[in-house]
């Protein structure tokens with residue numbers, strides 16, 4: 299694994315030569331974008347992003363504010379459909395799903411691609427109902443089955459011992475860190491293959507943040523994780539691969555991506571080097 | 580979810596004496612204003628009680644009026660009022676809810692259609708009720724051939740409370756944080772589920788406020804009913820009969836019937852009591868609905 303592993307500077311043309319050339323990427327590709335752009339009305343959020351995300355690894359997206367990281371995530375589960383005036387161009391494949399094909403079943407897509415937001419967003423329902431509601435929407439109605447899933451997912455995020463005796467109480471009464479873990483449990487309940495996380499720890503206190511971070515690290519090997527983070531130390535701790543976005547001419551661009559050590563220790567691009575040194579951005 | 584203003588945080592932490600005495604002055608003014616509003620209400624209520632409570636009894640509530648209302652009770656009038664209100668709310672609630680959902684969830688805030696509808700509603704909400712009365716008479720009584728009837732009155736009131744209902748429900752829906760919509764969609768929830776399970780329950784306070792305002796406006800309405808549901812103080816046999824509403828009864832007794840003042844006061848007291856009762860029931864119901872939603 300420690301052989302010549304290097305990062306890839308993404309050419310302005312965008313298409314990487316081979317799907318995955320470096321050794322660290324022995325895993326098959328789960329998410330593949332080609333020349334992907336997202337435009338709000340006339341203002342591009344990011345342009346021409348071609349990125350391969352390996353299956354069951356953790357890929358961190360880093361870069362300064364406004365360079366289109368959140369927008370990139372939103373295009374992956376077609377949440378961009380809900381944003382007014384938003385247009386997505388290019389190609390996204392997740393597994394065998396052609397994400398941008400208008401015929402694609404977005405409900406099925408979003409069941410396979412879970413998403414966690416920066417601000418924990420449990421619904422104003424009970425803890426149990428938060429998990430039950432999406433399950434029912436996806437056709438799981440047996441009470442016993444739901445109970446089993448509630449217990450399994452809450453256990454998986456470490457909440458079960460804390461809330462098992464008050465599943466009926468409002469989710470909004472939980473602490474921020476607990477709420478974020480509930481959101482993760484709610485997403486895991488749908489047995490997704492991909493989990494998108496948009497700065498999941500940045501609204502939490504340091505201790506909760508650490509708990510959630512460990513939880514995300516524990517998803518490695520079972521889920522394909524894409525996480526946006528402003529915390530470079532965090533990216534370094536948990537990610538296998540890093541993709542660095544930068545704002546150029548008012549639009550976000552993917553500048554460099556590769557294995558975490560390569561990007562942090564031997565960045566090929568000057569912008570990346572300066573950013574990971576903390577000198578800019 | 581706590582929307583209350585943190586007064587303590589606002590006034591705390593200031594050290595200069597001048598700003599402190601300004602705070603105190605402001606607080607005093609707020610208290611005086613609040614006390615004045617309550618005083619007006621209690622003065623009004625005590626006036627009604629003083630003049631009207633003597634007449635109140637069970638038989639007053641159920642008996643038919645006699646001697647043009649100077650004697651007897653208000654039984655048929657209470658019945659007519661209930662019918663008129665039931666029709667008004669029964670029609671305006673579903674229509675209002677549907678329109679509010681359309682405005683808040685389907686059309687974008689800038690769309691021409693939505694802007695047009697919203698502007699029309701705001702104008703309609705300010706139209707004097709006598710205009711609604713004339714419209715109701717021309718449309719429901721004459722054009723649709725309903726004549727002077729409880730149905731025509733109820734439908735006219737429905738038109739009148741609709742703008743209030745739609746706007747407050749729409750505001751309620753718009754106030755629901757966007758993260759419920761995005762979070763729901765990200766979990767693969769359909770639009771209908773998001774609307775019925777997340778948005779409408781969260782908008783319930785707005786809806787309840789709209790119903791309370793609309794109900795209050797409807798039950799107090801006189802002008803819109805004079806030309807539509809009419810004056811007849813007999814017990815209505817069906818919604819196609821004319822029926823006299825409480826407010827019209829009060830107006831008639833107070834203006835046209837010498838010696839009717841005491842019963843006018845008593846009727847007004849009944850009306851205010853109904854209003855207070857529905858207000859408390861509605862707020863209790865709103866709270867309960869929300870609570871149920873939170874805990875189920």
Ligand SMILES: Nc1ncnc2c1ncn2[C@@H]1O[C@H](COP(=O)(O)OP(=O)(O)OP(=O)(O)O)[C@@H](O)[C@H]1O
Nearest residue numbers: 338342343362363364365366367368369370381382
């Ligand atoms: N709904 C929207 N409508 C219009 N423009 C938007 C919208 N959301 C984001 N933008 C714009 O698109 C650009 C990229 O935003 P995005 O939120 O994707 O950046 P980001 O990298 O996630 O930034 P941050 O690190 O601050 O979260 C920004 O210039 C932003 O102002």
Ligand SMILES: [Mg+2]
Nearest residue numbers: 367368369496
């Ligand atoms: Mg962002």
